[in-house]
Amino acid sequence: MRTTDIAIIGAGPIGLFAVFELGLLKLRCHLIDYLPQAGGQLSEIYPKKPIYDIPGYPSILAQELIDNLLKQAKPFKPEFTFGERIESLEKIGERDFILTTNMGTKINSQVVVIAGGLGCFEPRKPEGINLEKFENGKGISYMVLDPEKYRNKKVVIAGGGDSALDWTIFLSEIAKEITLVHRSESFRGAPNSVNKILNLAETKKINLLLNSNLTNVNGNGVLKTVGIINTKTNEEKNIEADDLIPLFGLSPKLGAIENWGLNIDKNAIEVNTEDYSTNISGIYAIGDINSYKNKLKLILSGFHEAALMSHSAYKYINPGVKYTMKYTTVNGVNSF
Numbered sequence: 001m002r003t004t005d006i007a008i009i010g011a012g013p014i015g016l017f018a019v020f021e022l023g024l025l026k027l028r029c030h031l032i033d034y035l036p037q038a039g040g041q042l043s044e045i046y047p048k049k050p051i052y053d054i055p056g057y058p059s060i061l062a063q064e065l066i067d068n069l070l071k072q073a074k075p076f077k078p079e080f081t082f083g084e085r086i087e088s089l090e091k092i093g094e095r096d097f098i099l100t101t102n103m104g105t106k107i108n109s110q111v112v113v114i115a116g117g118l119g120c121f122e123p124r125k126p127e128g129i130n131l132e133k134f135e136n137g138k139g140i141s142y143m144v145l146d147p148e149k150y151r152n153k154k155v156v157i158a159g160g161g162d163s164a165l166d167w168t169i170f171l172s173e174i175a176k177e178i179t180l181v182h183r184s185e186s187f188r189g190a191p192n193s194v195n196k197i198l199n200l201a202e203t204k205k206i207n208l209l210l211n212s213n214l215t216n217v218n219g220n221g222v223l224k225t226v227g228i229i230n231t232k233t234n235e236e237k238n239i240e241a242d243d244l245i246p247l248f249g250l251s252p253k254l255g256a257i258e259n260w261g262l263n264i265d266k267n268a269i270e271v272n273t274e275d276y277s278t279n280i281s282g283i284y285a286i287g288d289i290n291s292y293k294n295k296l297k298l299i300l301s302g303f304h305e306a307a308l309m310s311h312s313a314y315k316y317i318n319p320g321v322k323y324t325m326k327y328t329t330v331n332g333v334n335s336f
Contacts, residue, residue, distance in 0.1 A: 004030040004079065006313060007099050007109035009086055009257075012040025014287035014302035015115035016069040021310035023076025024328065027317065028336070030107055031078055032099070034085040035250075036143045039066040040117050044250065053300060065299075075335030081105055083145045085122075087256050095282065095317070103136065111313045114257065114269060114278075114285040115306075122255065124248040126158075126214050131246070139223025140244045144171075152176045154240055156226045158214055159247035165189040167245065169196050172205050179207040179239055181214065181228055217244060254289075265291050275312030276305045282316060284309045 006022055008015045011033035019029045035044050039062075042049075047063035054060055060068075084101035089112065091097055099107045123142035125131055134140040144150075144167050155175040157168050160182040166189075168180045180197065187194045201208035209228060215236065216227035225238040254267055263270040263279045268291035271278055276286050286309050287302040295301075314323060 001098075001106045001108055002030060002079070002081075003108045004028050005109060005317060006030070006111045006113055007032065007097065007107050008113045008115055009033075009099075010040065010114065010116035010287070010289070011035070011038040011080060011082070012115065012117045012287065013042060013065060013069055013299050014117070014306055015040075015113070016066070016073050017303050018113060018115060018286065018306040018310060019073040019076055019078045020069075021307050022313065023073065023078075023336070024333070025310060025314045025323070026336075027310075027314060029076070029078045030081065030109065032081045032084060032086055032101065032105075032107065034083065034122070036083050036145050038070060038080065038082075039063065042066050051299070053298060055300060075333055077336050081107070083143060085255060089256075089260050091280075091282070097282065110282065110317050112283045113309060113313070114283065114289055115287045115302075116254075116257070116289045117287055122251055123246065124251055125246065126248065129214055129216060131217060131244075134217055134219060134223045134244070138221065139219065139242065140217065140246070142246060144245065147171060147174055150175050150243060153242040155179070155243045155245065156181060156239060156241045157245045157247060158182070159249075160184060160187045160189065161247065161249065162189040162193065164247040165193040165197055167247065168206060169193065169200065172200055177207070179209060179241075181209045181212050183211065183213050183231070185210050214244075214246070274308075276309045277312060284313065 005027040006029045008029055008031045011031040015031055022029055042062035043066050049062045050059045051062055052059055084103045084105055086099050087102045088100045095110050097109050097112050131140050150171050151174050153175055154177045156179045157164055158181045172178050200206040211232045212228050212230050215229045218225045226241045226244050227238050229236045269278055269285040269289055271285050271290045271292055273292050276284050278285055286305040288297045
């Protein structure tokens with residue numbers, strides 16, 4: 001069991017700024033995100049995209065903004081759980097929550113802040129294949145958290161975007177055998193990465209199967225083989241595999257949050273704009289995942305929400321304790 005003051009679901013820009021605001025109030029944070037790193041959409045989908053409406057920055061790249069937010073939060077020593085999604089929430093007594101992830105990690109906090117952007121990013125899966133039976137450590141993963149896990153293993157990667165290409169290139173130096181399966185003859189990834197993939201295939205450092213789709217997965221408790229069909233020739237084959245990494249992109253969903261009794265309108269959580277609290281005491285929602293009249297889905301609006309939420313959360317955790325806001329220009333930033 002991990003214990004913290006504030007559990008933040010989502011490690012995107014709003015969740016990261018909330019760490020700073022809460023840290024100024026001496027509140028410790030633990031962030032949980034299904035993605036393999038901090039940054040949310042900014043890091044996963046468009047890290048090189050310029051953003052023009054961040055105060056003080058006429059233009060800043062999405063990943064640069066995330067890097068700056070991480071530096072800003074660092075003095076307050078946030079803890080992170082990546083590659084896991086929250087499956088359940090239980091309220092214990094009046095002021096304690098127990099959050100449990102799909103991997104069994106448990107986090108005890110006094111306040112829960114949902115800063116999940118458009119929701120939990122879940123992997124897109126090919127239809128008609130029962131991948132679930134080999135998830136959670138049994139051979140199928142939808143992201144690479146620890147490349148060393150694949151050392152001297154037989155790995156199949158499926159996909160044709162940047163993630164599939166980049167991980168195939170990287171793991172070609174680690175895995176015993178690596179096969180890239182792609183449904184087409186053309187790729188969506190960067191031309192330089194495509195050239196590297198073709199060179200690796202030509203030199204027999206990887207197996208490249210184009211015009212091919214996954215058909216099945218088999219094994220006795222753990223993954224043993226992956227079935228593949230060539231859509232041009234209809235030739236089918238089974239490839240021995242220790243691991244399969246399908247990389248077909250991510251789609252946002254509220255996931256388990258839908259079952260927590262929160263007031264939800266059109267896949268967004270309704271909040272009180274005085275402090276961005278939800279209908280459940282001790283749970284707040286900030287950023288794109290919340291809903292209220294005249295809502296603007298802008299990062300700077302989320303920053304404002306994070307600031308108001310933080311002061312409300314402090315009062316919730318410390319009932320009756322008087323707090324006088326002091327400007328950072330006067331007091332500076334004092335780390336834990």
